[in-house]
Amino acid sequence: MTPGIPDEYFVRGNVPMTKEEIRILSISKLRLKEDSVIWDIGAGTGSVSVEAALISKRGVVYSIEKEEEGIKLINENIKKFNVENIVVVAGLAPDVLLDLPSPDRIFIGGAGDKMYQTFKTALTKLKRDGIIVVNGITLDTAYSAHRYFKQNKYKVETICVNISVSKEAGNKTMMIARNPVYIITAEKEG
Numbered sequence: 001m002t003p004g005i006p007d008e009y010f011v012r013g014n015v016p017m018t019k020e021e022i023r024i025l026s027i028s029k030l031r032l033k034e035d036s037v038i039w040d041i042g043a044g045t046g047s048v049s050v051e052a053a054l055i056s057k058r059g060v061v062y063s064i065e066k067e068e069e070g071i072k073l074i075n076e077n078i079k080k081f082n083v084e085n086i087v088v089v090a091g092l093a094p095d096v097l098l099d100l101p102s103p104d105r106i107f108i109g110g111a112g113d114k115m116y117q118t119f120k121t122a123l124t125k126l127k128r129d130g131i132i133v134v135n136g137i138t139l140d141t142a143y144s145a146h147r148y149f150k151q152n153k154y155k156v157e158t159i160c161v162n163i164s165v166s167k168e169a170g171n172k173t174m175m176i177a178r179n180p181v182y183i184i185t186a187e188k189e190g
């Protein structure tokens with residue numbers, strides 16, 4: 001399976017999942033290597049973890065999630081896609097991050113009210129030449145993340161992704177707009 005797995009292929013519950021197009025862009029911004037060690041913080045359904053694990057076949061993905069429903073879905077998706085290089089970490093970031101191996105790449109899909117503490121631990125543990133990608137749906141998250149990485153001397157870029165997807169309406173086709181999502185990418189200068 002190559003990147004770009006359709007949303008409906010994943011087992012989904014009531015956990016908000018990162019949508020296919022946002023997943024593709026976010027994973028592309030991570031510039032994964034075959035042997036990358038990746039943290040997926042706020043892993044939700046595990047959709048990003050699964051796609052990342054299929055790309056970084058010789059690496060490991062640590063899927064960090066605080067909710068029981070998410071943990072169940074991540075395990076179901078691991079089974080469904082038959083991936084063997086995902087380690088599920090049940091618990092709250094940043095507490096559970098401290099004992100994990102240092103990552104080459106970090107994706108943050110959710111950190112709740114632990115956002116700043118999670119950013120801080122992420123930057124402390126990220127390997128040299130590492131890349132962090134954050135998804136945000138509010139201006140506040142986008143601004144906070146962008147400013148935090150910039151203040152810490154990271155090269156940072158924020159993109160705002162506005163996507164419309166076609167929907168059949170009788171004999172016509174309409175474009176249905178999705179909410180904008182911010183993708184913030186940070187890497188060490190130089």
Ligand SMILES: C[S@@+](CC[C@H](N)C(=O)[O-])C[C@H]1O[C@@H](n2cnc3c(N)ncnc32)[C@H](O)[C@@H]1O
Pocket residue numbers: 015016017018019041042043044045046047048064065066067070091092093094109110111112113114
């Ligand atoms: C938007 S969802 C992530 C979607 C996920 N990328 C996917 O594709 O399914 C955000 C997730 O972050 C989790 N979360 C929020 N704060 C967290 C924290 N501090 N530690 C661990 N998980 C957290 C939530 O429980 C939720 O499942």
